[in-house]
Amino acid sequence: MNDPERTMLLSVHPRFATAILAGTKTVEVRRQRVAAPPGTPVLLYATAPTMAIVGLARIASVRVASPREVWTASRTEAGISRREYDAYMSGALQASGLSLEATVAFEEPVPLSALRAAGPFHPPQSYRYLTREDLRKMAVAAPDGGAALCATLSKLVRV
Incomplete structure (x- = not known):
């Protein structure tokens, strides 16, 4: 994997x-340019009402282009309707x-309350x-059952 300094936290x-x-x-899809290399x-992080880190993935590739081009290339994989996409991208010049790839769902998500108990945390x-x-x-905030998170983090950083 990549340098742990480049691990991304993505709110969805x-x-x-x-x-x-x-x-x-x-x-x-994102409204701004994302410059993350493959393997990142x-x-x-699942937003409200979940408010927890629920899993992980790895970036296989990033396509930066006009919103129309990104839609054309990813419409069957983006998991949203064209109407939702257009509303989200309204006014954006690039996307x-x-x-x-390589997604892993955590058996026990790491809740926002636990993340904040371990120190300042803002999604x-x-x-x-x-x-x-x-x-x-x-790693400290992960529940005892958060084995997938702990195993992944131990690969990324010596805890």
Whole structure:
């Protein structure tokens, strides 16, 4: 995997997190340019009402282009309707389609309350990159049953 300093924390609506982890949504779209190389680990944060890190994936590729081009390339994998996509992309000049692979759903999600108990934590509006310290705090916050998260984090950073 990549340098742990480049692990991405990606906020997604719960229905999209579920679809990504089920393998029915393999492309996540964003309104801004995302410059992440293939192999970048991605922790999936499901927004309200879930409010927890629910799984992980790896970036297979990123396509940055006009919203129309990204839709044409990813419409069958994006897991949203054209109407939803157009509403989301309204006014955007470019878009990114993140192709995701190697997904793992955590048996026990890591709730926002546990993340905040381990230290200051603010879920991103869209995405952000995590530091080694962020990853250490997540390992501490993971419930005892969060074996998948702990195993993954131990590969990324020495905890």
